[in-house]
Amino acid sequence: MKSVVLIGAGNLATQLGLRFKEVGVAIEQVYSRSVDSAKKLADLLSAEFTTETRNIFSADIYIIALADKAFHSVLENIDFKNALILHTAGSISLTELKSYSSNYGVFYPLQTFSKERKVEFETIPICVEANSEENLNEIKKLAQLCSKDVREINSEQRKSLHLAAIFCCNFVNHMYHLSAEVTETHAVDFNILRPLIKETVAKIDLMHPKDAQTGPAVRYDENIMDKHLAQLEDEKLMKELYAKLSKSINYYQNK
């Protein structure tokens, strides 16, 4: 059995660690700068933990699940001794690992992870890439234990996917958040919107989003749009977004 160390203890590290445990891949140690996060995840995984890079164990495989901004500053301080190191980020190129080991690759699960929410991991697309055929095979084996959907995706494609994911996940979720802001401000029940939210997503299983679009912006119904902008008079940022999103709908629907 290969020994595995997990560098990071955030949302992705947590759900990935739990999936590894579930499929019988033991994590030996968890590293995080935050003692609380490191300890909490290590407990869940029956692993050791450390907050000091110098105390990181020797291992066969290192999984890097760090925020981009911490990525290089943490890795610079670890001696990987040419073990296989995998990063899990959408926006970091494969080659950014090459100064740390001669064996490296990418293991990018395309999903939104929160610490407390268990996800159905076997349906998550895992995008893999490596610096050699041998390492690619090793990564694929690991990925196939976790998911039925393992795909070879190069760094350029992965960058595009990550950008696309921001729109269809983070920005979509933010639209739900703004929608909830509106209902909460006016004391109406957000739950009344749930059938609409469900239908909006169900439609794009069968139609291109362009063909699924409805509402005032696509009809260019200025009457309604002006009323809505007036309703948002006290919410400057939301008002600007409403105007820009309507403009964008108009542009991309007619492109």
Place this chain on the structure above:
Amino acid sequence: MKSVVLIGAGNLATQLGLRFKEVGVAIEQVYSRSVDSAKKLADLLSAEFTTETRNIFSADIYIIALADKAFHSVLENIDFKNALILHTAGSISLTELKSYSSNYGVFYPLQTFSKERKVEFETIPICVEANSEENLNEIKKLAQLCSKDVREINSEQRKSLHLAAIFCCNFVNHMYHLSAEVTETHAVDFNILRPLIKETVAKIDLMHPKDAQTGPAVRYDENIMDKHLAQLEDEKLMKELYAKLSKSINYYQNK
């Protein structure tokens, strides 16, 4: 049996007409300025049709399903003879009907409708309002034939719901559209994003959207956001939206 005339033949009129037919409420006539739309819907409903307001039949109930911008200009030309008239719009106040009849109300199904897509009508919240108790009861009876979820919602609440619906439906769908633009431009398969899209919406069944948020904007990871903005160099509008949406995430998550 009350006689019913449908004013309008767009997405909502089509799906509402089909639902009426399904539950045994016959539409006698369909009016639309477009002969194609009028005829097509009339055929589906085994109804008559007209494109001239002066040829609209006398009826007990008129259902108005017009775009806001056409609303008054069409209604001004119809003699309703004090029949019960119902509009179906999110953003129009009840009282905007009062010059056309002394019996009026609102029948607003809170859903996104496309002509070609059949919806599960019995779960759609129908927001009702009327100028008298008697008319309200009449509208409720009609609504309860169509859906299990009929709610009394006043004009102010309905206006807020309609605005909230733009965010969680039209703008969400536009985010899917932009996401598809990114994948299509870079020749990656949009379908790989489907598990992410499904999980994003499934999360808010259990968590407030604020707690469900993930990604670079909520972590304020400028590294990633700058990379994404650079990737969008040639798509000015999308780049502006990315920046503004990230700013908005940051603002509303910390509000």
